[in-house]
Amino acid sequence: MYTIHSDIFPDGTPVDGWFHNTSIPELTKLGKQYIITDYGIHDDGRIYTDNFQKLIDLVYNAGGGVIVIPHGTYMTGALFFRQGVNLYIEDGATLMGSDNISDYPVCKTRIEGETCQYFTALINASGIDGFTLCGNGTIDGNGLRSWKAFWQRRTWNPDCTNKDEQRARLIYMSGCTNVTVAGLHICNSQFWTNHLYRCSHVRYLDCRITSPSAPVKAPSTDAIDIDACTDILIKGCTINVNDDAVALKGGKGPFADNDPDNGANERIIIEDCTFEFCHGCLTCGSESIHNKNIIMRHIKVDSGYNLLWLKMRPDTPQHYEYITIEYVQGKIFNFININPWTQFFDLKGRTDIPPSSTEHIIIRKSNCTCNVFRNIKEAPEQYTLADIQIDDNIIEEIGTPSDKTKHTGAE
Numbered sequence: 001m002y003t004i005h006s007d008i009f010p011d012g013t014p015v016d017g018w019f020h021n022t023s024i025p026e027l028t029k030l031g032k033q034y035i036i037t038d039y040g041i042h043d044d045g046r047i048y049t050d051n052f053q054k055l056i057d058l059v060y061n062a063g064g065g066v067i068v069i070p071h072g073t074y075m076t077g078a079l080f081f082r083q084g085v086n087l088y089i090e091d092g093a094t095l096m097g098s099d100n101i102s103d104y105p106v107c108k109t110r111i112e113g114e115t116c117q118y119f120t121a122l123i124n125a126s127g128i129d130g131f132t133l134c135g136n137g138t139i140d141g142n143g144l145r146s147w148k149a150f151w152q153r154r155t156w157n158p159d160c161t162n163k164d165e166q167r168a169r170l171i172y173m174s175g176c177t178n179v180t181v182a183g184l185h186i187c188n189s190q191f192w193t194n195h196l197y198r199c200s201h202v203r204y205l206d207c208r209i210t211s212p213s214a215p216v217k218a219p220s221t222d223a224i225d226i227d228a229c230t231d232i233l234i235k236g237c238t239i240n241v242n243d244d245a246v247a248l249k250g251g252k253g254p255f256a257d258n259d260p261d262n263g264a265n266e267r268i269i270i271e272d273c274t275f276e277f278c279h280g281c282l283t284c285g286s287e288s289i290h291n292k293n294i295i296m297r298h299i300k301v302d303s304g305y306n307l308l309w310l311k312m313r314p315d316t317p318q319h320y321e322y323i324t325i326e327y328v329q330g331k332i333f334n335f336i337n338i339n340p341w342t343q344f345f346d347l348k349g350r351t352d353i354p355p356s357s358t359e360h361i362i363i364r365k366s367n368c369t370c371n372v373f374r375n376i377k378e379a380p381e382q383y384t385l386a387d388i389q390i391d392d393n394i395i396e397e398i399g400t401p402s403d404k405t406k407h408t409g410a411e
């Protein structure tokens with residue numbers, strides 16, 4: 001089914017064999033099964049947060065196992081998974097989040113590059129080693145109410161921030177290792193869809209991640225936000241969201257590189273995926289300090305805005321290096337976009353612009369139609385650009401009166 005790769009990361013580091021193990025755990029291998037309808041949870045439109053959480057705790061205290069969601073739609077607020085407790089959602093089954101923000105407690109968490117008090121997600125996991133979310137069913141954030149409220153608030157206050165409209169993420173994992181999310185449709189998040197913070201060895205396999213861009217736009221519903229993480233594989237996924245598809249985070253602010261809560265993203269592979277509508281297929285930022293050894297390859301794109309988008313914040317020190325994109329086919333608005341990003345700009349009293357840099361970027365062996373081939377702004381007072389190689393691509397740039405051109409060599 002998949003392309004087999006045997007490679008190295010862009011800086012020459014070997015790709016660990018972990019990245020080539022794409023097996024999806026079978027239900028029978030996840031431990032004792034606990035079917036939710038046997039524990040007082042019903043498909044009747046009521047919120048069953050307490051019942052769900054009691055079941056999670058029961059499975060944990062019994063030594064672990066898998067919670068099974070059968071056919072139907074089951075509603076809940078924030079859930080907190082524990083070590084050894086997995087989740088399997090059957091075909092035709094939906095775990096749906098409450099659209100009442102009071103069902104998501106406020107706690108110390110991580111959001112938009114900062115550690116702060118904010119609302120929990122629908123599915124929360126912290127410090128778990130070995131966690132599986134899989135099946136052929138759906139996790140639905142039930143976000144319509146919050147999207148409408150966001151746009152209404154923006155009409156009243158055009159300067160409102162993304163956090164001002166109180167809304168929950170769909171999945172938040174912090175400090176987790178050896179995680180597999182597979183086969184699921186993950187959709188309609190109120191805020192970010194999947195948020196990984198300080199996680200390692202996480203696989204997203206064969207998932208479909210969606211949020212609408214019409215008739216009501218789902219604001220800031222990034223598909224997968226990777227925040228100070230290492231060793232992440234996104235493979236065989238289809239993404240269609242009204243924001244960035246894969247966004248590399250890690251921190252923001254004029255002294256973000258000295259904040260122990262922040263960190264780099266390293267060794268990320270995105271392959272064999274399809275990107276439908278999105279703002280950026282692979283985006284660095286806008287809250288990011290260091291991204292290294294990033295590969296995106298064998299990708300199909302259709303109608304997104306940016307293939308590679310580097311959001312260069314003038315209020316944050318950023319270092320983007322060793323990023324390789326190859327074997328991309330389809331249509332995109334901007335093939336590569338590197339520009340200053342000033343949304344919610346705040347130097348917090350710092351008098352100089354924190355220096356940033358981007359180097360060792362390779363985009364090659366791709367065949368795309370785009371409106372703009374190189375949307376790159378030089379801003380030496382803010383950042384430096386070096387060793388950006390756009391090699392051996394066939395690019396039809398339809399936004400300017402140019403013929404189809406095969407671009408070779410470093411540009």
